[in-house]
Amino acid sequence: MVFFRKILLVALCGFYASVSYAALTIEITEGIESALPVAVVPFAASGAPVDISSVVNADLERSGYFKMLAEQYMSSRPSSAQEVNFKEWQTLAQNYLVVGQVHNNGGQYDVQFQLLDVYKGGQLLGYKMASSGSDLRRTAHHISDLIFEKLTGKKGVFSGRIAYITSDRQGRQSTHRLQVADADGFNPQTIASSVEPLMSPSWSPDGSRIAYVSFEKKTAAIYIQTLATGQRERVAEFRGINGAPSWSPDGTRLALTLSKDGSPDIYVLNLSSRSVTKLTKSYAIDTEPVWSPDGSSIVFTSDRGGKPQLYITPSQGGQEKRLTFSGDYNARASFSPDGRSIAMVHGNGGSYRIAVMDMGSRSINVLTSGPADESPSFAPNGSMILYASKKGGTGFLSAVSIDGKMKQRLAFNGGEVREPAWSP
Numbered sequence: 001m002v003f004f005r006k007i008l009l010v011a012l013c014g015f016y017a018s019v020s021y022a023a024l025t026i027e028i029t030e031g032i033e034s035a036l037p038v039a040v041v042p043f044a045a046s047g048a049p050v051d052i053s054s055v056v057n058a059d060l061e062r063s064g065y066f067k068m069l070a071e072q073y074m075s076s077r078p079s080s081a082q083e084v085n086f087k088e089w090q091t092l093a094q095n096y097l098v099v100g101q102v103h104n105n106g107g108q109y110d111v112q113f114q115l116l117d118v119y120k121g122g123q124l125l126g127y128k129m130a131s132s133g134s135d136l137r138r139t140a141h142h143i144s145d146l147i148f149e150k151l152t153g154k155k156g157v158f159s160g161r162i163a164y165i166t167s168d169r170q171g172r173q174s175t176h177r178l179q180v181a182d183a184d185g186f187n188p189q190t191i192a193s194s195v196e197p198l199m200s201p202s203w204s205p206d207g208s209r210i211a212y213v214s215f216e217k218k219t220a221a222i223y224i225q226t227l228a229t230g231q232r233e234r235v236a237e238f239r240g241i242n243g244a245p246s247w248s249p250d251g252t253r254l255a256l257t258l259s260k261d262g263s264p265d266i267y268v269l270n271l272s273s274r275s276v277t278k279l280t281k282s283y284a285i286d287t288e289p290v291w292s293p294d295g296s297s298i299v300f301t302s303d304r305g306g307k308p309q310l311y312i313t314p315s316q317g318g319q320e321k322r323l324t325f326s327g328d329y330n331a332r333a334s335f336s337p338d339g340r341s342i343a344m345v346h347g348n349g350g351s352y353r354i355a356v357m358d359m360g361s362r363s364i365n366v367l368t369s370g371p372a373d374e375s376p377s378f379a380p381n382g383s384m385i386l387y388a389s390k391k392g393g394t395g396f397l398s399a400v401s402i403d404g405k406m407k408q409r410l411a412f413n414g415g416e417v418r419e420p421a422w423s424p
Contacts, residue, residue: 035064035065035066035067036065036066036067036095036096036151037066037067037069037093037094037095037096038060038066038067038068038069038094038095038096038097038098038151039068039069039074039089039092039094039096039097039098040053040056040057040060040068040069040098041053041074041077041078041079041097041098041099041100042054042071042077043079043099043100043101043102043111043113044077044079044100044101044102045101045102046102046103046104047104048102048104048109048133048136049133049136050133050136050137050140052100052102052111052136052139052140052143053098053100055137055140055141055144055184056098056113056140056143056144056147058184059140059141059144059148059156059158059184060144060147060148062184062408063148063156063406064401064405064406064407064408065148065151065152065406066151069092069094073092074092075088075092076088078099079099079100079101080099080101080114081099081114081116081123081126083099084097084099084116086116086118086119086121089118090118090119094118095117095118095119096115096116096117096118096124096151097115097116097118098113098114098115098116098147099113099114099116100112100113100114100143101113102136107132107133108130108131108132108133109130109131109132109133109136109139110128110129110130111128111129111130111131111136111139111143112126112127112128112129113126113127113143114126115146115147115150115151124150124151125146125147125150127143127146129142137182137186137187138159141158141159141182141183141184142158142159144156144158144159145157145158145159154381154383155380155381156381157183157379157380157381157383157384157422158183158184159183160182160183160379160380160422160423160424161180161181161182161183161207161423162180162181162182162183162386162397162420162421162422162423163178163179163180163191163201163203163210163420163421163423164178164179164181164201164397164417164418164419164420164421165177165178165179165198165199165201165417165418165419166179166416166417166418167197167416173195174195175193175194175195176193176194176195176196176197176198177190177191177192177193177198178190178191178192178193178198178201178210178212179191180210180227183422185410191210191225191227191230192212192214192223192225192232194214194215194216195216196214196215196216196217196218197213197214197215198212198213198214198215199212199213199243199419200212200213200243200244200245200419201419201421202245202246202247202254202421203247203421203422203423203424204224204247204251204424205247205248205249205250205251205424206251206424207227207423207424208226208227208228209224209225209226209227210224210225210227210421211223211224211225211235211245211247211254212225212245213242213243213244213245217237219237220237220241220242220243221234221236221237221242222234222235222236222237222242222243222245222254222256223235224271235254235269235271235274236254236256236258236269236276238258238260239259239260240258240259240260241257241258241259241264242256242257242258243256243257243258243264243287244256244257244287244288244289246289246290246291246298247291248268248291248295248315249291249293249294249295250295252270252271252272253268253269253270253271254268254269254271255267255268255269255279255289255290255291255298255300255315256268256269256289257286257287257288257289258276261278262283263282263283263284263285263286264285264286264287265278265279265280265281265282265286266278266279266280266286266287266289266298266300266313267279268298268315277317279298279313279315279317280300280302280313280320282302282304283304284302284303284304285301285302285303286300286301286302286304286311287300287301287302288300288301288331288332288333290333290334290335291315291335292315292335292339293335293336293337293338293339294339295315296314296315297312297313297314297315298312298313298314298315299311299312299323299333299335299342300312300313300333301330301331301332301333305322307328307329308329308330308331308347309322309323309324309325309329309330309331310322310323310324310330310331310333310342310344311323323342323357323362324344324357324362324364325362326346326364327346327347327348327364328347328348328349329345329346329347329348329352330344330345330346330347330355331344331345331347332344332345332374332375332376334376334377334378334385335378336356336378336382336402337378337380337381337382338382339359340358340359340360341356341357341358341359341382341402342356342357342359343355343356343376343377343378343385343387344356344357344376345373345374345375345376346364346366350371351370351371352370352371352372352373352374353366353367353368353369353370353371353373354366354367354368354373354376354385354387354400355367356385356402365404366404367385367400367401367402367404368387368389368398368400368404368407372389372390373387373388373389373398374387374388374389374418375387375388375418375419375420377420377421377422378422379399379422380422380423380424382402383401383402384399384400384401384402384406385399385400385401385402386398386399386410386420386421386422387399387400387420388417388418388419388420394416395416395417395418396409396410396416396417397409397410397417397418397420398410
């Protein structure tokens with residue numbers, strides 16, 4: 001209960017810890033024992049500004065599904081299937097091989113790659129694509145997505161982006177930043193900056209806009225910002241709390257927390273008419289709404305039963321039902337893309353961990369060890385959950401697979417980060 005009140009205070013009343021702004025780095029802390037051996041041979045390239053094969057290798061290794069062969073153990077450097085001696089790679093115990101070429105055509109680049117089955121001696125995948133120099137990293141991530149999907153049957157998420165909040169303290173003043181970066185931490189961009197707190201970033205369904213809370217005018221307001229142009233508009237600035245925006249699946253509405261009528265309740269804001277509809281009516285704290293993928297329901301956190309638990313209500317209004325009963329704390333829900341599971345912060349005895357609840361059976365599977373994990377966000381393919389954590393007083397991001405077997409840590413060098421949100 002204390003943790004819930006503390007989180008509400010942080011999210012809605014403007015307190016924010018001092019954190020630093022630095023480059024994001026990612027490391028695997030636990031991988032999958034059955035990881036497939038894959039070799040990505042350095043692509044034959046002529047003056048390309050990005051080492052595509054290195055990016056692809058890092059993407060696949062970071063997924064935890066593959067055991068990558070280090071370059072120093074490669075006995076040859078083929079760049080096409082015709083140059084491959086498959087027995088050589090069988091001797092190296094590699095299941096799959098990626099080869100490719102990058103050709104410079106006067107500032108434009110032709111990128112070609114092939115995914116080969118080492119033991120069958122054939123091609124599984126092959127593409128040729130054009131790219132500008134500035135888009136070569138994006139092209140590399142696209143190649144990683146194609147390979148990942150072919151070998152696992154799941155869509156890749158390497159081309160996606162993540163949003164998060166950082167702050168930089170100089171003297172008595174902190175500058176808070178809403179950042180957006182590639183899924184591997186590269187190309188961080190500052191979307192908004194303020195000496196007052198920024199929080200609760202939420203992606204629009206098409207990934208083109210972000211809603212967030214800003215205290216830049218000393219009171220909470222909700223803004224929507226278009227990433228391509230930087231244009232933004234203030235969509236909610238009612239008396240009291242304006243917090244926790246969440247986009248509807250069709251992108252026409254926001255669910256949010258308002259206290260304009262007294263206690264914090266869940267409302268739905270129509271972005272065209274700017275009208276608001278009140279969904280919950282409780283003297284308790286109702287907050288952290290999130291839409292189901294089909295748009296029919298909204299799950300939210302409430303302490304109306306004495307302790308924070310998850311509840312569900314029809315998005316058009318109706319009867320509210322309690323979802324969680326296991327543990328003394330369940331909050332900050334995030335739906336899986338297929339709507340079958342909900343990630344949440346699950347607390348017992350003062351330890352807060354990330355868990356997943358099956359919406360059919362209502363069974364809960366705890367994925368992380370805590371003790372201060374929060375803000376879960378599902379990857380767009382549903383295979384991973386991004387979340388914030390803290391160790392030794394330092395905040396960082398982590399990711400865990402939905403079976404708990406693969407874990408990553410995403411850290412800022414010498415800094416802290418919180419409130420992650422994975423783009424659609």
